Amino acid sequence: MTVSRVINNSGYISQDARVRVEAAVAELQYVPNTLANSLRFKQTKTLALILTDITNPFFTTLARGVEDAASDAGFSVIFCNTDESEVEQDKHLTVLIRKRVDGILLVPAGSTSTSMAFARQRTVPVVVLDRTVPNACIDTVRCDSEHGAYELTRLLLELGHSRIAMLSGPPAVSTASDRVAGYRRAMAEAGASLCETLIFSGQFTQASGHSMAEAAFRLNPPPTAVFASNNFIAIGAYRAVRKAGLRIPEDIALVAFDDLPPALVLEPFLTVAAQPAYEMGRKATELLLARLAGQLPPERQEIVLPTELVVRRSSGDKLLKK
């Protein structure tokens, strides 16, 4: 039709035809149907973001970065939560591929085995976010968890701590194991006697943080510092500390991975390794879009962003020798 031409401002159109079409468009409240276009040109201008839980402020901020970058480029974003369930993740992936999203941003759930299988057969460009999928050749954007954990642990060591409880997440999740690795490296370097009983593995949840902390307090001698491997674990640990009647930092130091957005916190208190969540979301989206546009070499791209050590009160002052 001629209307296509006027709507897209393409080709030659007589003044007369243009006016008539515009009138009709207004009259009929005509709205172009992108679906037909997508069907024909195999481009939906839609991305998907699959993450474990949008309710975690780290992922919220990341999601905001994704949406902003996508929006800037004229793309929409479909969000999906997996709650760390690979079954859910697979369900979402299936639907999204059927819907022909142009690309997928994936924070892989759980032990990543299906993610890997998926990654292999993938028919749509994928960028893995935050975590790592072992042995898979997929573009990845993440933070340097190992180094961040190393720095946090070093800080505690320098303050005089040596019995540092590490409350970690599921070992199958790369961010959890990387943080344990950083902790180990710092401890080893300091020549601290590496006590394996100080390392706990649980979930990235408040409840898990709580119970791991309580388990840590039952050790003899108890730890003088606690390293919470993410923000939720930190909050669980904090509450366990209070429940045990201990003060932070006087009786015990607490540091954590992941900052809480300053907008949400009455008084910044926790010493943390902060991740640039927003930047991660943006960078990952830009990477994905560049990939879609064919602007990238075929090799796997990996972007590793630094964490920032933010020292606040919860890590306390130099520990006096006892």
Added chain:
Amino acid sequence: MTVSRVINNSGYISQDARVRVEAAVAELQYVPNTLANSLRFKQTKTLALILTDITNPFFTTLARGVEDAASDAGFSVIFCNTDESEVEQDKHLTVLIRKRVDGILLVPAGSTSTSMAFARQRTVPVVVLDRTVPNACIDTVRCDSEHGAYELTRLLLELGHSRIAMLSGPPAVSTASDRVAGYRRAMAEAGASLCETLIFSGQFTQASGHSMAEAAFRLNPPPTAVFASNNFIAIGAYRAVRKAGLRIPEDIALVAFDDLPPALVLEPFLTVAAQPAYEMGRKATELLLARLAGQLPPERQEIVLPTELVVRRSSGDKLLKK
């Protein structure tokens, strides 16, 4: 083709054909294309959620409710942030309608004039969330802001306060004006001299909360209590209080609309009117889906959920007379 039949398990299929098709499907990694279906049947199984800022934990939780309800029903959700800009909102609406989403959940931005215009001409079912669009006949799911604010104010009055500063949001936003209305009703009922200078209007942001609080402190006599009209204003006000060297609740009481998710708070401290954000998201989505399914009478539906008064330390004890 026959393949459609085997894939959808519809009609009669010979064993032989079924096997052959399944083999081919596996072979070619065939994935059905929902787009074609959507084009034909005018159903994308996709909803949209437009809100001001996913980064606000209230909206994050609400979004989670939306996603869960949608997911249960086999729908995907496209998220959009407007940052209270009607221009952004319109851009998003245009794109979404072109993409033929089946329905839209809208937290209307700003002064809602364009929202209204849109609402009138709308070609797609819309449910308005959290706020109200004046004079528009659209299904709505929201909280009872007026009553929540009334209760919070009553609490302060009962504790002996009478100079209560109200730090509110943009008057054009219904939640802001409803909360002011609830405040006014409680004050009037108590026969408290309603001092208009105690009512401040700003934005639903931390910065605005901060500056409104500072303005309030410059009054003579200063307020003995502060009512923050949302969570961000509360945090800004809190910081202003601290900056002024005052203690909460000893020197000044602080109450707020919106709770912060317990998972994010080290120590629950603020007295609040908590909104059931998750439920709002779920209910609104269920309403929209029912509307889509034609299960609803044509009249406008409105669901008003109650707030919950949660008394914590920040409101303090009974004020001693001075």
Added chain:
DNA sequence: CTGTTAGCGCGTTCAG
């Protein structure tokens, strides 16, 4: 039980 026809709405290609 299986294949054909047709049309959802669009834009490219090619003739007027």
Added chain:
DNA sequence: CTGAACGCGCTAACAG
């Protein structure tokens, strides 16, 4: 400058 034909992938309706 404008229109007709075609096909993107799918399935309902109808023959075979």
